[in-house]
Amino acid sequence: MLPAAARLTRSQEFSLVVRRGRRAGRSRLVVHALRTDQARDPGPHRASGGTSPAADANTAPTRNSDVSTRVGFVVSKAVGTAVLRHRVTRRLRHLMRDRLAALPAGTLVVVRALPPASDASSRELGADLDAALRKLRILAPDVPATGSR
Numbered sequence: 001m002l003p004a005a006a007r008l009t010r011s012q013e014f015s016l017v018v019r020r021g022r023r024a025g026r027s028r029l030v031v032h033a034l035r036t037d038q039a040r041d042p043g044p045h046r047a048s049g050g051t052s053p054a055a056d057a058n059t060a061p062t063r064n065s066d067v068s069t070r071v072g073f074v075v076s077k078a079v080g081t082a083v084l085r086h087r088v089t090r091r092l093r094h095l096m097r098d099r100l101a102a103l104p105a106g107t108l109v110v111v112r113a114l115p116p117a118s119d120a121s122s123r124e125l126g127a128d129l130d131a132a133l134r135k136l137r138i139l140a141p142d143v144p145a146t147g148s149r
Contacts, residue, residue: 007071017110029132030112031110033110069103069106069107073112073113074112078114088118092117
């Protein structure tokens, strides 16, 4: 189980990470990641001053994300029945719990499971997760893959 401080819980947080973060896809999952310095940095479309500060409040992180790395999971009905979806979510949660310490502080991560994840073992999901995190450059190449049994 992930500690409460390490969970993304609000839909605004999920959409912020998916919309403004970087993405790395694998055959069984897609990982979206957003560093907090990216979340606060106004993009080129905001540099013109076309939006009000109140509109920018909707895209700012909703909690003090400088403190810890937070993770959320998206497992749609396309993955399978409720039993399969919950099994995939539990496996991904366990794998991410082991990797939290290796991620930069304040990183927001959304892991989206794809339909082939329902047939995958924890080892295969862990390998895909490590590959995606390394591609996003938020997991160092020399960090051992923990928890990928």
